[in-house]
Amino acid sequence: MKIQFLKYQYLVLLFSFFLxxxxxxxxxxxxNDEFNLELEIEYRYFFNQGLYRGQGQHFPSVxxxxxxxxxxxxxxxNINFSGFVRLDRDDKRxxxxxxxxxxxxxxxxxELSLGAKKVFWGVTESSHLVDIINQTDIVESFDGEAKxxxxxxxxxxxxNMGVFDLFAMSYFRERQFPGEKGRFRxxxxxxxxxxxxxxxxxxxxxxxxxxxxxxxxxxxxxFSHFYGTGREPLILPDxxxxxxxxIYPIIHQTGLDVQATTGPVLWKFEGISRxxxxxxxxxxxxxxxxxxxxxxxxxIDIGLIGExxxxxxxxxxxxxxxxxxxIGSRIAFNDTQSTEILLGGIFDLEKSSKLFSLEASRRFxxxxxxxxxxxxxxxxxxxxxLYFFREDSFARLQLLKFF
Amino acid sequence: MKKLxxxxxxxxxxxxxxxNPISPEEKGLEIAKSADFADQGFESVKVELTMTxxxxxxxxxxxKLSNSTLEQITDGDKSLIVFKSPKDVLGTAILTYTHxxxxxxxxxxxxxxxxxxxISSSNKSGPFMGSEFAYEDLSSQEVEKYNYKFLKEEKLNxxxxxxxxxxxxxxKSGYKRQVVWYxxxxxxxxxxxxxxxxxxxxxxxxxxSNYKLYLNKYWRAEQFKMVNHxxxxxxxxxxxxxxxxxxxxxxxxxxxxxxxxGR
Numbered sequence: 001m002k003i004q005f006l007k008y009q010y011l012v013l014l015f016s017f018f019l020x021x022x023x024x025x026x027x028x029x030x031x032n033d034e035f036n037l038e039l040e041i042e043y044r045y046f047f048n049q050g051l052y053r054g055q056g057q058h059f060p061s062v063x064x065x066x067x068x069x070x071x072x073x074x075x076x077x078n079i080n081f082s083g084f085v086r087l088d089r090d091d092k093r094x095x096x097x098x099x100x101x102x103x104x105x106x107x108x109x110x111e112l113s114l115g116a117k118k119v120f121w122g123v124t125e126s127s128h129l130v131d132i133i134n135q136t137d138i139v140e141s142f143d144g145e146a147k148x149x150x151x152x153x154x155x156x157x158x159x160n161m162g163v164f165d166l167f168a169m170s171y172f173r174e175r176q177f178p179g180e181k182g183r184f185r186x187x188x189x190x191x192x193x194x195x196x197x198x199x200x201x202x203x204x205x206x207x208x209x210x211x212x213x214x215x216x217x218x219x220x221x222x223f224s225h226f227y228g229t230g231r232e233p234l235i236l237p238d239x240x241x242x243x244x245x246x247i248y249p250i251i252h253q254t255g256l257d258v259q260a261t262t263g264p265v266l267w268k269f270e271g272i273s274r275x276x277x278x279x280x281x282x283x284x285x286x287x288x289x290x291x292x293x294x295x296x297x298x299x300i301d302i303g304l305i306g307e308x309x310x311x312x313x314x315x316x317x318x319x320x321x322x323x324x325x326x327i328g329s330r331i332a333f334n335d336t337q338s339t340e341i342l343l344g345g346i347f348d349l350e351k352s353s354k355l356f357s358l359e360a361s362r363r364f365x366x367x368x369x370x371x372x373x374x375x376x377x378x379x380x381x382x383x384x385x386l387y388f389f390r391e392d393s394f395a396r397l398q399l400l401k402f403f
Numbered sequence: 404m405k406k407l408x409x410x411x412x413x414x415x416x417x418x419x420x421x422x423n424p425i426s427p428e429e430k431g432l433e434i435a436k437s438a439d440f441a442d443q444g445f446e447s448v449k450v451e452l453t454m455t456x457x458x459x460x461x462x463x464x465x466x467k468l469s470n471s472t473l474e475q476i477t478d479g480d481k482s483l484i485v486f487k488s489p490k491d492v493l494g495t496a497i498l499t500y501t502h503x504x505x506x507x508x509x510x511x512x513x514x515x516x517x518x519x520x521x522i523s524s525s526n527k528s529g530p531f532m533g534s535e536f537a538y539e540d541l542s543s544q545e546v547e548k549y550n551y552k553f554l555k556e557e558k559l560n561x562x563x564x565x566x567x568x569x570x571x572x573x574x575k576s577g578y579k580r581q582v583v584w585y586x587x588x589x590x591x592x593x594x595x596x597x598x599x600x601x602x603x604x605x606x607x608x609x610x611x612s613n614y615k616l617y618l619n620k621y622w623r624a625e626q627f628k629m630v631n632h633x634x635x636x637x638x639x640x641x642x643x644x645x646x647x648x649x650x651x652x653x654x655x656x657x658x659x660x661x662x663x664x665g666r
Contacts, residue, residue, distance in 0.1 A: 036493065069666055080666060106663065108654045120518040156659055163659065215508070215658070220521045263506065263525045293526025295575065297600070301529060317530050336456055336464050336533040338492070366465070369491045402490030 033070040037403040040065070048391040052187050054180040061088040076106045081120075082149075086140070092179035093139040099149045111156040119167075121211060121222055123259040123268045124285040126307045126346065127327035130255030130270050133209060135173040135231045137301060139182065142375055148173040162214030172203035172229050172248070179349035181251040183392045195233050195246045199275065205229050205250070222257040234278055264291050268307070283311040287326070303345070312331035323349045337363045349379035369400040425427075428434040431551030438591035439546050446623050447473050449653035451643045456534050459635040466492075466532055473656050479503050480543040481656040485664045486532075496665035499524070501543035506573075510658060512665040519658050528577025535607060535629040539579055540598075546593045548572055554582070560595055563587040579603045586604060589614070592622040600633075607631050617647050 040098040044059040071078040082100040086093060102115025119133040127144075135145035152169040177190035199205040207228025214221055230251035238244035253274040260267040273285035295302055305328040313322065328344030342359040356378065361371035373396040380390040397402030425433075449471045455653045456464045466486040472480050479501025494514035501507045507524040527539035529534045549569035557566050571578055577600065584595040593611060600606040613625035627640040654660065 036490065044541065067666075078663075104663075111659060111663075118517045120516055122518075123520075147516075157655060158654070158659060161658075184450075213658075215521070259521055261508075261521050261523060264523050266521070266523060291523055291526060293523075294529035299526075299530045301526060332576070334530045334533055335457075338533065363489055363491055366489045368493075400491065402493075 001109050017199055017255070030074060031070065032053070036067045037071075038065040038067075039403070040394065041399045043393055044396045046183050046392060046394045048393065050183060052185065052386075053389050055183060055185075056089055056181045059089050059093075059183075061086060061093070063087075070203040074330040077104065078106070078324075079103050090139070090179045090182035092176055092182055095139070095176065097137070097148055099147070101149070111154075111160050111382070113152070113154040113156075116151050117154060118149060119154070119165075119176070120149050121224060121255070121257060122270050122308055123220070123222075123257045123266075124270045124287065125268075125305055125328065126287075127270075127285045127291070127309055129259075129272045129283055129285055130222065130257045132226050132231060132253055132255070133167060133169070135175055137176065137188065138184070142184070142373075162212055165209075165211040165213070167207075167211075168205040169209070169228065170204055172197075172205065174203070174248075175231070175233060183394065184389050185289075186388050190246070196250055197246060198249045198303045199229060205228075211229070218260050218262055220259045220261070224253075224254070224255045224257075226253045226255075230274070230276065234276075236278060247278075249278060251373045252277040264293065265289070279313065281311070281313055283309075283313075285309050289330075299334045300333060302329075303332075303333045304328075305330065309346075325349055348381065348384075351383065353381045353384055353386060354378040355386075367402045369402070371398045372396065373398070427491070427553040430553035431569070432546075434565050434567055434585055434591060435546050435549070435551050435569070438593070441590040441592075442621060443474070443476070445474055445618070446649060447471070447647075447649060447655075448645040449649055449651070450623075453639075453641045453643070454532065454536075455641070456641040457637045457639070464533075467648055470472055471651055471655065473651050473653070475501075476499075479507065479545045481653075482543065482658055483664055485662065492532040494665040495558060496661050498658065498661040499542065500656075501545060504544045507542060510661055512661045512666045517662070518663060525575055527573070527575060535631045535634075535636055536627075536640070539571075539573075539576055539578075540609070540629070549581075556587070557584070559586075561585050562589065564594060565591070577601065578606070589622060590620075592624075605632055615645075617645055621647065624653065 040063040042061040043065065044061070046057045049057060063313060065086065066083045067224065068081040069078065080100050080102055083096070084099050085096040088094045098116050102113045102117050102119055104111060104113045120126045120131055122131045134150045137146040137148050138144070140146035142165065150169055150173060151171045152167050155166045156162045175197065176192065178185040180189060197203070197205070200378050207226070207262050209226040211222055211224035228250065233246050234249055236245040236247065251274050253272055254270045255270070256269045268288065269284065269286040276295040285307050287305065289303055289305045290303055291303040292317045293301050297377035305326070307326040309324045309326060311322045325347045326344060328342065331341040333339040339362045340360065344357045346355040348354070356376040359371070359372045361369060363369050374394070376393045377386070377390050380386050449469065452465045452468050452470060454468070466489060469487065470484050471483045474480055482499045483496065485496045486494070494510040498510045499507055509522050509524040511520045511522045512518070513520065527542070528537050530536070530542055531538050549571055552568045554566045555566050557564050564586055567583050567585060568580055569583055570580050578598050580599050580603070582597040583593055585591040586594050594615060595611065596609045597605060597642050598607040598609070601606070607629055609627060609629045611624035611627055614622050615625060616622055623642065623645055625642050628637065630637045
């Protein structure tokens with residue numbers, strides 16, 4: 001333990017030595033650091049028996065999220081660590097990951113980060129199309145907002161014209177699919193090794209991305225391009241409609257995200273064009289969020305969200321949102337316990353499929369939080385990928401303790 | 404030409420001074436401007452805050468945050484608030500560009516998913532973090548955000564104060580009017596504000612205490628106490644470790660710095 005600690009200190013000093021031109025003498029004493037730990041106890045209950053052999057209905061689980069942050073050199077250098085460990089009945093959901101571990105150098109006009117990092121792009125609520133830097137952790141959460149850490153060099157440059165973010169990435173993170181006991185799976189188990197890479201370099205293929213973003217008046221705009229191994233695997237059927245190839249293709253993806261903030265209304269648009277050897281994808285999400293603030297002086301905010309989702313892939317889309325409407329409501333009580341509720345439904349405009357969701361959370365005392373989540377699949381059409389999951393309606397209870 | 408305009412100016416001034424004695428509205432605005440002027444030039448400041456919420460039964464709940472402010476002369480100030488506790492909101496941060504006219508620009512940072520979200524600032528009357536402070540009570544108090552009317556001079560805690568009524572310009576404000584006590588003996592620092600709801604009923608009283616003078620010029624209260632007369636709840640805001648002259652710049656109030664502040 002002690003040796004490791006010394007090694008680590010040595011690393012910190014090494015960074016300072018090479019990268020701080022002022023030398024490390026005067027600022028060496030001013031080191032700030034902070035450690036935080038989050039413990040989660042979770043219970044997921046699936047209302048119906050699984051369609052496939054071996055699937056469970058009850059999933060008790062625990063997770064740990066340690067975080068460490070250290071800053072020195074007058075705040076211009078820092079190291080961030082964020083880890084994740086989960087133990088679950090589904091052996092594939094039992095996993096650990098380094099969500100973030102990076103060193104960052106901060107200058108007035110630019111920032112440089114080296115290491116594993118999480119980066120979010122986008123503005124919409126029902127789908128995150130332009131967000132492409134990190135692999136999605138689909139066994140962790142249903143909403144697609146849990147991400148795996150991605151090793152990268154990230155350079156961010158700020159000028160009057162906006163912010164330019166440049167990314168060079170390698171060591172591709174493969175998507176983890178559920179195990180035999182798990183839900184939200186296909187009849188056959190998908191193993192990481194079932195997937196092939198289009199590139200001969202496999203997970204070592206260098207990926208690049210650039211994003212320009214700016215806030216101009218009421219508009220917040222982001223324009224991005226990604227070249228490299230696509231985070232979403234392709235499931236290519238053969239002529240008879242059977243699954244023939246599971247592949248991570250090399251893609252070019254251009255994305256645009258725009259939000260206009262006008263009074264109580266947020267207008268949102270996210271669109272992508274993704275080109276690869278097998279398919280050309282064009283998809284967008286667009287809509288609004290209207291907030292009735294402090295309704296009748298109760299302190300409660302009620303937001304209404306409406307978003308339209310389009311994807312030209314139709315059935316092939318893993319997300320299965322080809323021509324859908326999302327309608328939702330966010331209720332923030334703004335009380336001492338920060339009680340919040342998010343209700344929503346995704347309605348397929350062509351087929352019968354509907355997907356309802358409820359998320360709610362509330363703090364207890366100072367260090368506890370309880371959250372519940374429910375997802376209900378209704379009349380899922382047999383022409384959608386989601387048909388595999390038609391019996392996977394569930395409720396989830398989470399108890400979080402913060403240290 | 405020059406001579407003529409000078410003569411005209413003299414005439415106008417004398418007309419103002421003798422024939423049209425200064426109206427209560429003009430005097431009110433004059434006091435607000437002087438108070439604002441007295442506080443100008445601080446450039447940037449950092450402070451740590453503890454917010455204590457008390458309900459009618461005396462139960463308390465505490466939250467900690469830090470605030471950095473960058474002074475702007477031609478437009479409203481910029482500020483960055485970072486939440487430290489309760490721990491479930493640790494790292495949540497809000498960047499605000501206040502504007503003298505129109506609504507403010509505001510971005511919220513959600514650390515769990517590393518997302519920066521531009522949020523609507525039009526809901527200013529709602530409670531901040533479940534407290535008795537509304538967003539509009541805590542945002543930068545620009546002169547242009549109110550219309551003023553001088554009411555009277557009054558003794559308050561052994562000091563001479565000017566009592567000024569101010570009416571929010573923004574129709575979305577939760578208040579019909581506010582009454583402000585400016586301390587005439589201490590560079591017009593504010594001692595007390597009474598808030599009247601849209602029905603013109605007294606809603607809340609904010610009192611400032613433990614004032615300290617920084618850099619020989621800037622008065623800062625170490626405690627704000629907001630009492631809600633209609634619910635019996637109150638919120639204390641305690642300020643610690645005021646840091647003036649830390650040399651913050653525009654670069655410390657960007658979306659990148661918002662992400663960094665929140666982690």
